[in-house]
Amino acid sequence: MSEHDTGSVREVLIKYFDSTERLAKIVDREVPYPDGKLIVSRTDPSGVITHANRAFIEMSGYAREELLGVNHYILRHPDMPAVAFKDLWDTVAQGKKWQGYVKNLRKDGAYYWVKATVIPNIRNGELVGYTSVRRKPSRSKIKESEALYETLR
Amino acid sequence: MTLNLSVSPDFPPAHLSGWFIFNTWLQRQLGTGVHLELYDGFEEQRKDIRNGKIDLIYANPYDASMLVRELGFKVLVRPRNRADETVIAVRQDDERNSVEDLESGITIATTADPDVHTMGMIMLESADLDKNNVTFREYDNYVLVAKALLNGQADVGFFLKAGYDELSDLVRSKTKSLVNSQISVVHHTLVVGPRMQEHVELLTERLLGMEEDPKGREVLKSMGLDGWDLMEEEQTEFMIDLIDTLID
Incomplete structure (x- = not known):
């Protein structure tokens, strides 16, 4: 758990790139990443979730049926700078692997940090979606990312 | 043919x-x-x-x-x-009880098994460990990895979970698992x-x-x-x- 957590609760209007928005409850409380697990999800080419493993369901706090069919941006925490996701999409659009540290928003408003890797899924030469695998990051990388993202917001 | x-x-x-x-x-x-x-x-x-x-x-x-x-x-x-799962283990009497207790400079007993080695290294990332700040000793099988651990030739051992479970009770009881992968x-x-x-x-x-x-x-x-x-x-x-x- 982060030493900076205050447990404070606030409401933030999150605006997404497709012009939709939602009022989200944000709780300043970190949920620690479980040891030994990988969070795995897949999306279609537009970012709509098509597969969620058990670790994803447990860590996000959503039920499987709440995740499937919605855009992956449901996990986006307002502390994450938009430029980080632009880099992600620019990279995978070129058919390359993207890796980075991401602060994710849970359904209950708390957060968890991950080291995420996203790759395009190519079948018979066609892009059919993306696979994202998240693993446990180190505290030092979280600290570095927090400092960096603060300057990019 | x-x-x-x-x-x-x-x-x-x-x-x-x-x-x-x-x-x-x-x-x-x-x-x-x-x-x-x-x-x-x-x-x-x-x-x-x-x-x-x-x-x-x-x-x-x-x-x-x-x-x-x-x-x-x-x-x-x-x-x-x-499923292929990986176990990271130390000696039973080791004071370290989690991956985050491990520090740079440790020696890892591993095999050439690509699954286990890769997952083992991924599970060490949370302690800021990577190939540049650890030493590897490669062994032919998991019995030898366990021996290296017990002999003090290594601080940490990477095991295929099935290989760890098949160690003799005596050998396994002299080790403790810090983390098991659960990828399935x-x-x-x-x-x-x-x-x-x-x-x-x-x-x-x-x-x-x-x-x-x-x-x-x-x-x-x-x-x-x-x-x-x-x-x-x-x-x-x-x-x-x-x-x-x-x-x-």
Whole structure:
């Protein structure tokens, strides 16, 4: 758990790139990443979730049926700078692997940090979606990312 | 034409005879000669795979990736309830109780098994450990990894969970696990090469029927397996995509 957590609760209007928005409850409380697990999800080419493993369901706090069919941006925490996701999409659009540290928003408003890797899924030469695998990051990388993202917001 | 069967070198030694029994079973089912070629090392086996010497292989997930995407092999089945998981262990009397207690400069006893080594290193990332700040000692099998740990030649050991579970009770009791992976979708598979095409349908049917047949069940038991589950093409692609995310 982060030493900076205050447990404070606030409401933030999150605006997404497709012009939709939602009022989200944000709780300043970190949920620690479980040891030994990988969070795995897949999306279609537009970012709509098509597969969620058990670790994803447990860590996000959503039920499987709440995740499937919605855009992956449901996990986006307002502390994450938009430029980080632009880099992600620019990279995978070129058919390359993207890796980075991401602060994710849970359904209950708390957060968890991950080291995420996203790759395009190519079948018979066609892009059919993306696979994202998240693993446990180190505290030092979280600290570095927090400092960096603060300057990019 | 004699076909060549091989097995990833990370199979538990206790099941060596089981693979010879499987080979005999296979010849009867297909009505053709099958030669079992076993290897001590992964690289030697990969070289022969690339040279087209292997037709059917019980492959670890990393090699399955190469076989399918680069060499046109096809995954038929996977063993039921046999996901490849990794254990990171230390000596029982070690004061360190979690991965985050490990510090740079440690010595790791590992094998050439690509799954286990890669997952082990991924699970050490949370302690800021990587290949640049640890020392590796490579051993041929998990019994030797355990010995290295107990002899003090290494601080940490990487084990295939199945290999860790098969250590003697005495040896295992002198170690403690810091973390177990819980991935569940990465596993070995039985993969066929282009020269096996004409046998694919019959082979798949016989493999899936093994557990229903008393003789088939005996063969499975000798290999330490419960049965085979069919792998659809997309399941294979999913596993390979996942592995791609884990390789730097």
